[in-house]
Amino acid sequence: MKWFYLGPEGTHSHEAAAQLQAVCGMAGELVPCSSIPAAVEQVFRDEAVDTFACVPIENSIQGAVTQTWDVLMKSMVETKSKPEAPKMLIALTLPIHHYAIYRDGTEFSRVKHVYSHQQALAQCQNHIAQLCPNAALVAVNSTAEAARMVSEHDHADAVAIGSRRAADRYGLSYIPEPAEDKAGNVTRFALVGKRAIVVGGKSGLQENEFVASLCLRGVGHQPGGLVGALQPFADFGMNLARVESRPVGDQLGNYVFYVDVSLQPDHVRAEQLLVEVIAQLTSQGIDVVVLGAYPVCHGA
Template sequence: MSAWELMYLGPEGTHSHEAADRIASALLAGEPVKQVAMQSFDEIFEAPKSAQRLACVPIENSIQGSVWQVWDALTREHREEGARQILAAVTLPIHQYAIYREGLDLAQVDEVVSHPQALAQCKEHIRLRFPGAREVAVSSTAEAVRQIAMGERARAVAIGSRRAAALYGLSVWPEPFEDRPGNVTRFALVGSPEVAFAKPSWSLTDWTASLCLRGVPHRPGGLALALHTFAAANLNLTRLESRPVGDTIGNYVYYLDASVRPYADRGERVLSVVRDLLALQGVEILALGVYPVYSPAG
């Protein structure tokens, strides 16, 4: 049996690495899996496509919202041959920690280093605990921890995971550092649509259709009419947001999630009807994945 290749946003010790571990043990249980750390989302989505090559990527955080780089990459890829889709998702609790070299005087911290999402999730704690410290954005939480461990920043604190701190033998602020309790991130397993995986012991929380609307007309009620099409089909929208196309101000695509759990065919028939009705309005609908959403038991 060929080994699965599971890409994640590295280096080792990121929250994506932890999520990849959970996904590999639950959805690919009993099968050989080679985990591969990638340096950016671009590197993940530019990797050659293969039925055996999967990716574990964050798609939404309860504090900071959607990870737009992933949604935009899935949309760009949609028309390509062998385009990948979201196959499954899992919602995991995320704890951020302040990490530093032993002996550092925390009253003298002048930099706080991490991934932009982690910095945003801890903004108030950073302001209160390290007033005046400059926030420095790097490619990942684990890269921030590595920089501290290597002494590249003399009076700095990293925001990252306990796993990364243990990997480099660093000290950890005892309490989680995120601003809000209940911080969770939804991670997606992305791959070829024909990939099948094991049914995990996790709790099933929903079946979701992640969609992109393009060509919503610029006229009064244009967006409202497009959304009414979903309401008329009795589809519950659980997410809606806009993203600029990038060619001119005011030109947007719309990302939305619709719950299709009530339908035995996972919404295939009703989404086909919605697609046809939207086409009459000049709106194109792209399916970025129809997939189960899980939450680990316990």
């Protein structure tokens, strides 16, 4: 069994994958990938039923991790007709604390580069500006990759933003106060795979949280087009927890709409109603891609 995640060791995705294994009562080899799309593509490419990817989907400060949604959508559209195609199986919301990670002897006022994942840089931008006022922010593939780079000799004038585990893993020091700009910073991660999972083990699952993530394609460019696409959810008494537009990428003004539907309190009944909602949308000419219907649990 393989679990792919954004590596190297010590990323928040790594921690999320380890916690999800406990929640699902599953073990498996944790395999680092160089990017989020690479982790997702492994699951879509691999025929094995026991292959999973753990990827960040949303952050409380910065919103959707668009790179993840884009690759999930693209991969799911390509495999839409296959019944055994991968889906989002479960989500885990994790508190995220970032730290300024450095080599001993670093003078912060002289630091020229602050490395991290683009999401982490955005979550800590005010803190970084105060700590390292003369530094340029440099986005790299992950927080742990940033720490690994700082641990190399040719990056002695640099600081990384990442987890304490990353600092320990790469033999670096960190400032003990968290670096994120807002308290209560959390990121939600999704497990993507083909096999139904059973929630058990060390589970912090709140049974009443259940979400379906959909993507609506082909919403009409006319007055009321978007209202018409959302109305069936209201008609069936469904709460929309998130609506977000993303460019299709072919021409200006062409969008798809991501919708997270809350399926509580009775998700089995709600999933039946969702089938009817989707039928109504299809009759309007809207193509609905179901990315998954899944429980959400909370880690620590």
